[in-house]
Amino acid sequence: MTKSPIGGNRTGRKLGQKVKKGKLKASSRRWLERHINDPYVQRAQLEGYRARAAFKLLEIDEKHKILSGARRIIDLGAAPGSWSQIAAKVTKSTDADPRVAAIDFLEMDPIPGVNFLQLDFLDPEAPERLKEGIGGEPDLVLSDMAAPTTGHRQTDHLRTMHLCEVAAYFAVDVLAEGGHFLAKTFQGGTERDLLNMLKQNFRQVVHVKPASSRAESVEMFLLAKGFKGRRAVEGEEAAEDAATE
């Protein structure tokens, strides 16, 4: 079970620490204070995860059971690597038999069993190279991709939504039947066409906001469970076409 770190601090570091006023800008000081006082950051350090984001995936899994039984996983927007660490563990991936493929345009320190590709996911070569990276259909496609911020909120929002949409079409293209897709999105941001496409291809589509996703953040996750399989959906579409002709 994922224990909530709130109220408990097992790293030995005190919460509620202040950063001295000095050379830092007020906004940077606020960020640093929030970071060092964040119980999820402290717990990530304690448990050997590279990022507090690990707990978002673990909390979602606790409720929706997407990790158990996954044999191959693709991780989009993987750096610094906490989701890939979890993916490698659940798939028992090794360098000799890699079952996790991950991509980010930033560098990522190697993780045993993770085939990492440093490339923009929007590069036309990315889908094929990711597929090659695990030698079989994945049961789970994860995307924690967030577009680099420009300072213009609407632009940032649209760019991340675009990444979510491209990731969703990629998932439908590669997933094994029964597989799941989890992607970062924004509150109120998922386009109706994208939701319809996912509902057509998956048995269940829900939005989730894990406790470790900061309350003040508009971040949400879109979870599509139980991929119906490419042939099943093609069959449904053909039947619909025949009915309307």
Ligand SMILES: C[S@@+](CC[C@H](N)C(=O)[O-])C[C@H]1O[C@@H](n2cnc3c(N)ncnc32)[C@H](O)[C@@H]1O
């Ligand atoms: C929130 S971080 C991911 C954290 C990660 N899930 C973890 O557990 O460590 C989002 C990542 O998405 C990556 N990203 C954003 N756009 C991308 C793109 N077009 N292609 C590849 N990676 C991208 C960023 O570089 C960033 O490292």
